[in-house]
Amino acid sequence: MTVRLGVPSKGRLMEKTFDWFAARGVTLSRSGSDREYAGMVEGIEGVSLVLLSAGEIPRELAAGRIHFGVTGTDLIQEKLPLWEHQVAPVRELGFGFADLVLAVPKAWVDVDTLDDLDAVAAAFRERHGMRLRIATKYHRLVREHLRHGGVADYALVDSQGATEGTVANETAEAIADITSSGETLRANHLKILSDGPVLRSQATLWRSRTANASDTDRRVIAGLLEKLET
Amino acid sequence: MTSRRETLALAAELRAGFEEAGAVTVETPVLQPADILLDLYGEEIRARAYVTSDALRGEQMLRPDFTVPVVQMHMADGAEPARYTYSGEVFRRQEHDTDRANEYIQVGYEVFDRSDPAAADAEVFALIAKALSALDLRAATGDIGLLTAAVRGLETTEARKSALLRHIWRPRRFRGLLDRFSGRISVNRERAALVAGNTPPCDAPLTGRRTQQEIETRIAALRADAATAPISAEEVGLLDALLNVRETLPFALENLRDLAVDLPSVTDAVAGLEARAEALDKRGVDLSALPFETSFGRTSMEYYDGFVFGFYSARRPDLPAIASGGRYDALTRRLGAGAEIPAVGGVLRPGLMLELGGTS
Numbered sequence: 001m002t003v004r005l006g007v008p009s010k011g012r013l014m015e016k017t018f019d020w021f022a023a024r025g026v027t028l029s030r031s032g033s034d035r036e037y038a039g040m041v042e043g044i045e046g047v048s049l050v051l052l053s054a055g056e057i058p059r060e061l062a063a064g065r066i067h068f069g070v071t072g073t074d075l076i077q078e079k080l081p082l083w084e085h086q087v088a089p090v091r092e093l094g095f096g097f098a099d100l101v102l103a104v105p106k107a108w109v110d111v112d113t114l115d116d117l118d119a120v121a122a123a124f125r126e127r128h129g130m131r132l133r134i135a136t137k138y139h140r141l142v143r144e145h146l147r148h149g150g151v152a153d154y155a156l157v158d159s160q161g162a163t164e165g166t167v168a169n170e171t172a173e174a175i176a177d178i179t180s181s182g183e184t185l186r187a188n189h190l191k192i193l194s195d196g197p198v199l200r201s202q203a204t205l206w207r208s209r210t211a212n213a214s215d216t217d218r219r220v221i222a223g224l225l226e227k228l229e230t
Numbered sequence: 231m232t233s234r235r236e237t238l239a240l241a242a243e244l245r246a247g248f249e250e251a252g253a254v255t256v257e258t259p260v261l262q263p264a265d266i267l268l269d270l271y272g273e274e275i276r277a278r279a280y281v282t283s284d285a286l287r288g289e290q291m292l293r294p295d296f297t298v299p300v301v302q303m304h305m306a307d308g309a310e311p312a313r314y315t316y317s318g319e320v321f322r323r324q325e326h327d328t329d330r331a332n333e334y335i336q337v338g339y340e341v342f343d344r345s346d347p348a349a350a351d352a353e354v355f356a357l358i359a360k361a362l363s364a365l366d367l368r369a370a371t372g373d374i375g376l377l378t379a380a381v382r383g384l385e386t387t388e389a390r391k392s393a394l395l396r397h398i399w400r401p402r403r404f405r406g407l408l409d410r411f412s413g414r415i416s417v418n419r420e421r422a423a424l425v426a427g428n429t430p431p432c433d434a435p436l437t438g439r440r441t442q443q444e445i446e447t448r449i450a451a452l453r454a455d456a457a458t459a460p461i462s463a464e465e466v467g468l469l470d471a472l473l474n475v476r477e478t479l480p481f482a483l484e485n486l487r488d489l490a491v492d493l494p495s496v497t498d499a500v501a502g503l504e505a506r507a508e509a510l511d512k513r514g515v516d517l518s519a520l521p522f523e524t525s526f527g528r529t530s531m532e533y534y535d536g537f538v539f540g541f542y543s544a545r546r547p548d549l550p551a552i553a554s555g556g557r558y559d560a561l562t563r564r565l566g567a568g569a570e571i572p573a574v575g576g577v578l579r580p581g582l583m584l585e586l587g588g589t590s
Contacts, residue, residue, distance in 0.1 A: 081325045081326070082325075082326065082328070105434070105436060105437050105438050105440070106432060106433075106434035107432050107434050107435065107436035107437070107442075108440065108445060109424060109429055109432050109445065110424060110445055110448045110449050110452065112418070112420045112421070113418065115406070116421075119393070119448070120440070122393075122396060123444065123447070123448060124440060124444070127444060128439065131272070139276075140277075140325070143273060143274070143276065143277055144277075146273075147274060149403075150397060150400050150402060150403025150406065152272055152396065152397070152400070153272060154272070154273055155268070155272075155273055156273055156276075167437050168437040168438065170438060170439050172438075173438050173439060173440055188437075189434040189435060189437050194418075194420065
């Protein structure tokens with residue numbers, strides 16, 4: 001057995017994760033060609049690199065198939081119920097910042113808060129005979145946020161991509177999505193509700209609470225954590 | 231651990247008891263069309279029920295309770311008056327507590343009867359209390375009708391009343407609205423500017439299905455609300471006093487009668503409660519030991535609109551209600567396509583009864 005570290009398999013998130021570990025004396029790299037999802041670890045013995053889609057890392061951590069994983073807070077909280085029981089945050093990595101926000105058409109000058117959204121949802125249902133639709137892929141987080149805010153008469157519609165376009169396409173009246181700069185929202189004539197995001201997320205190193213570890217693994221884990229302290 | 235066989239045996243015994251009381255046994259499908267439940271409960275039901283689907287019938291839910299299908303069945307072709315009993319699995323999705331069962335047996339008793347609502351309330355409560363008499367349980371009772379009557383009687387606009395009524399079952403949101411309508415918290419800056427007409431014109435085009443006219447209507451409503459006098463501190467005080475009534479039934483009644491002098495809108499609801507107390511007394515329920523709480527049943531996301539009750543184990547506060555029920559006249563109206571009938575019912579959980587070490 002080795003200690004398994006799961007890292008996003010492509011893009012800026014992978015590159016920045018590699019940089020973050022390299023700055024702490026642990027060199028991660030893809031072995032072989034760019035298309036092969038196998039990796040190498042230098043600078044510490046007994047750790048192997050598993051390259052995965054960022055969205056699969058929560059599940060792999062919860063199942064204990066990897067000991068450590070890098071992914072966003074948003075994905076951990078959306079995909080893992082009772083996430084605190086299954087994973088523990090080790091370090092926030094200081095990149096991959098993104099907020100999960102609720103956004104409505106900018107022309108809705110009468111809507112700034114969840115309180116407004118609830119009032120509009122009630123009127124919308126009366127007028128259109130359907131509940132106000134919110135497009136998102138973060139169903140659980142958004143539902144809990146709206147419950148907490150006391151919003152009723154809405155419906156979540158699933159949107160796995162191009163969520164900002166759903167309002168103009170009239171498949172939703174509002175959206176809940178991840179944004180870092182808000183530029184896509186502005187380009188689609190949407191504005192963010194003013195009473196705070198559903199969740200603030202950043203790339204985070206997580207430790208599985210369920211993965212088995214031999215005595216050797218434990219020593220490796222202690223050594224790895226020590227290196228990452230700095 | 232209680233075996234399924236024991237649970238089913240107790241369920242059959244309980245159901246037989248309800249048949250003896252005059253109920254007809256009914257069955258309902260496990261798979262329920264999702265649209266009706268979504269329409270009733272909103273998106274929240276997705277957090278509580280298992281949703282599945284196929285290409286032909288679309289979304290369906292594993293029945294989270296029997297009441298909705300039993301009401302539908304009755305409204306479609308039931309004779310009046312009617313008494314029904316049933317037993318079977320219900321399914322509840324769990325996302326926060328791994329100790330809560332996601333599948334369990336319920337046995338229920340439902341009464342559809344116009345003649346004497348108070349007597350029907352007492353009948354359901356007394357039958358369920360009797361079935362539980364071997365267990366040392368704590369009863370809780372309440373009446374959602376008191377609060378709705380008090381809200382309807384507030385000296386304020388219909389718009390404010392309907393906003394409050396819409397959130398009766400969300401106490402925190404209800405409180406937030408009441409605080410705003412009574413001037414205890416002021417509106418935010420954006421809202422104040424909008425009402426005053428000081429919002430710069432929006433440079434973005436309007437997208438989506440909500441129209442400009444709807445936006446104008448809401449702005450007009452906000453302006454009208456801003457010009458409305460706040461709900462008086464006195465009225466809010468009375469509402470609070472009403473919500474804080476928590477005594478044994480005879481003392482609660484005394485309290486509520488006093489309150490009704492200043493809050494005449496609840497007079498009918500208090501009279502209804504008195505009639506129910508008499509009917510319970512006739513059924514042999516010890517009123518002096520029966521708790522009453524105006525706020526009971528407000529957080530359960532249910533369809534109850536009058537009498538509500540539950541039975542809990544004081545020894546095992548970790549367990550959910552062993553039995554619960556209430557009156558749901560409005561549900562029959564919503565599912566009845568124009569028809570309606572006063573209805574009251576309750577369910578027992580034989581699995582929990584066995585876990586507590588007792589049978590009927």
